[in-house]
Amino acid sequence: MIRTRPALAAALALAAAPAFAQRADITVAMQLEPPHLDPTSAAAGAIDNVTYANIFEGLTRFREDGSVVPGLAESWEISDDGLTYTFTLREGVSFHDGTAMDAEDVKFTLERLLADESTNAQKALYEAIETVEVLDALTVRLTLSRPEGSLLFNLAWGDAVIVAPESVADIKTNPVGTGPFRFVDWVQGDRVEIARHDGYWGEAPALERATFKFISDPTAAFAAMMAGDIDAFQAFPAPENLPQFEADPRFEVLIGSTEGETILSTNNGQPPFDDLRVRQALAHAIDRQEIIDGAMFGYGTPIGTHFAPHHPAYLDLTDNSAHDPERARALLAEAGYPDGFTTTLKLPPPSYARRGGEIVAAQLREVGIETEITNLEWAQWLEEVFRGKDYGLTIVSHTEPLDIGIYARPDYYFQYDNPDFQALMEELNATTEPALRAALLKDAQRIIAEDFVNGYLFQLASTSVVKAGIEGFWANAPTQAIDLTGVSWAE
Structure with missing residues (x-):
């Protein structure tokens, strides 16, 4: 057997809140509004922008450098022939509605993803999964029909985040995940609001609340940023304005790869x-x-x-x-x-x-x-x-x-x-x-x-604009995400 247990530090590397943070809220703008909030049933990247790592989590996850680290699975074993993956889940993880997250939820998620009626945009990535077996509450075994060298990578996609049968019926308008933030409100055509989930299994994020604001017009985006109405704009839609932001000490321009x-x-x-x-x-x-x-x-x-x-x-x-x-x-x-x-x-x-x-x-x-x-x-x-x-x-x-x-x-x-x-x-x-x-x-x-x-x-x-004093905002975009788990305001 090939046994893999990544370092705990990598698994739990979430930024803690500064002791005397000036602010604990943030408003982040993005150009496209998601059609709904279920990343497991559509191709729209705007869904992942809001929900990835914030509301929903998968067995594995991406970091800003593109590396894949443990998520809801704390470790795994891979058989010598590459056909069996046995995942050990974290203890004490619950969904935002208070229900426990366990191996049955992993089985439900993956079987729903692979079902004939599934509308998952990346279903083909997971078709090698032949069976999903619950060995106990915190252990689940995936048996593949063929070796799949990218399985851990693929499980880090937003398309494979873990959902629960108790809440999946309303997932498009009321997403319930295991992440450090819970869904609060969606004012369609304007914003989505999330708040820190006090029952999160991992280290709490510094931010208490966050708002995702949808601004499609580049001119309006520039005006909103200059007026201070928003704190950050992911993938700023008017690159001709970036030199002006770079010359303004109120802002920082983050140039990265995608x-x-x-x-x-x-x-x-x-x-x-x-x-x-x-x-x-x-x-x-x-x-x-x-x-x-x-x-x-x-x-x-x-x-x-x-x-x-x-x-x-x-x-x-x-x-x-x-x-x-x-x-x-x-x-x-x-x-x-x-x-x-x-x-x-x-x-x-x-x-x-x-x-x-x-x-x-x-x-x-x-x-x-x-x-x-x-x-x-x-x-x-x-x-x-x-x-x-x-x-x-x-x-x-x-x-x-x-x-x-x-x-x-x-x-x-x-x-x-x-x-x-x-x-x-x-x-x-x-x-x-x-x-x-x-x-x-x-x-x-x-x-x-x-x-x-x-x-x-x-x-x-990746061309994002943030207010001076914001720390931990991703410059690179290894996946479609506005990951707020490590974002804070400088003291």
Whole structure:
């Protein structure tokens, strides 16, 4: 047996409240309002922004540096064949409604996630789980149908947080978790309020209350921050204002990395994008740096495949799709579109999409591709594009960590179906040796880059603005989260 018991210090590294904190509340703004508050049944990252690590917790969890540490599981054992994971849960953990959290809740959560009727956006990550057995109140055993080298990583996602059967019926509007903060109120269209949970199993956070404010308009975001109406803005939507904040001693600008691959997502199942030459032409029509400079004011890293540049296994494949309008026109003519064609470009609300979309449309027009731009609200985008696959092109940032495996799902919204890639992902899932996994990940990057599945634009930078005196606010975004567990005000 391989036994893993991470250090207790890593497991419980939550900031304690300063003895004489000036303030114990915070108002944090974010651009998108979540469609509901159940992270286990939708793809909207805004849900995790509010709930991850604050309201809900999983068996494992991410830290700001991207490492995976214990969450509700204090330790685990992995069988030599990699097919059995036995988790030991923490003692004394309860949900916010006072009910105990135990192995039965873990079993309920994972079986609900895997059920036929499940709407979990990342269900495919957990399909190797064959059975979930309760050995006793604090011990649960997962048996896999195949080795899954990323299981502990996948269990750290917001999609796998532990929920209870007693409260799951109302989870979308009244989330009940085990985290250090409990849900208080949701004024739709305006804010969500949470408060410190006095019965939390771990060390109490410094903050007593927190408000998540939803401000979609970049101009309004700037005005609210300058007026002092909000204390922090995660992923500030107007990067052109960042130098002004940097020059103002009242604020601090936090620049970090994210897992957000921003792509010109392409409907591979819809003509003319089912033709490799058309997708290749699309890629060569794009000038990434112009998009980064024009839409993000220079904040962002060009990418040539769906992989984060800060990951050790990253390959720089940007030359594979270098900006070459002449080559793009030749490829379109070869594919039977010498005069180009018209397609849809459906854009969700974030600034990178709306601003980037205008620049992309102009670049495509130069090679003969006309786009009909439609600006969608987030719920509309999820319904039409993500679930309905009713689109030609869209721009979106995939903020889930290490998510190249989505290209192995033929029914995913960009409808890419490559059996060789799917086989490669199966091999990756069965591989635990780090060097072998890195080699497979590099192969995966090459395949999707050479298939020009999507137009790969840039890695989204994390650009948050906070008031001076706020400590512990994440600069990096290893997952979609505004983790307030370690945030405090300086004395």
